[in-house]
């Protein structure tokens with residue numbers, strides 16, 4: 319029987335944006351299963367709590383009809399979670415050259431920590447290259463329109479929270 323190939327897409331997702339959805343959709347074409355791993359850092363103040371970030375991701379996937387995707391949270395080292403998940407592939411999106419240094423360092427460090435892990439980079443769609451979760455939080459916080467930047471459920475939740 320053919321081995322199922324799963325990949326882990328880790329991040330803060332505070333909140334998930336249309337740029338993330340685009341990466342998830344394309345990873346779903348390449349892999350049998352995509353595990354979205356939401357990092358829990360007790361020391362970091364986030365806009366949405368972990369259960370809210372997870373539920374927004376799940377609702378967004380439903381909106382976009384994305385299959386083969388699982389959403390989990392993790393804490394500690396990513397390579398330890400990879401082992402637990404039984405996956406050896408990390409998915410990361412690259413938006414611009416400015417992402418490269420940080421991503422390069424992370425990919426090499428993860429490989430040093432676990433020789434089995436490989437990072438696969440997907441170039442974001444050009445229309446999302448300027449997008450980030452903090453930009454979305456800033457625009458929403460100042461009453462701007464984020465409806466073209468995030469899934470509908472995220473836009474509604476942020477509008478409700480900021481009012």
Ligand code: COA
Pocket residue numbers: 328329330331332335336337338341357394395396397411412413423424425427428442446449450451452453
């Ligand atoms: N579309 C839109 N935005 C995107 C994006 C895309 N395709 N890809 C990245 N981003 C944005 C995010 O929105 C986020 O924006 P913000 O900083 O404005 O909030 C930013 O890029 C980076 O976010 P993210 O992808 O969530 O990465 P991160 O730096 O928050 O988290 C982890 C990276 C979780 C993978 C990393 O910290 C980790 O592995 N931690 C575990 C501990 C560990 O193993 N450390 C050693 C690693 S070598």
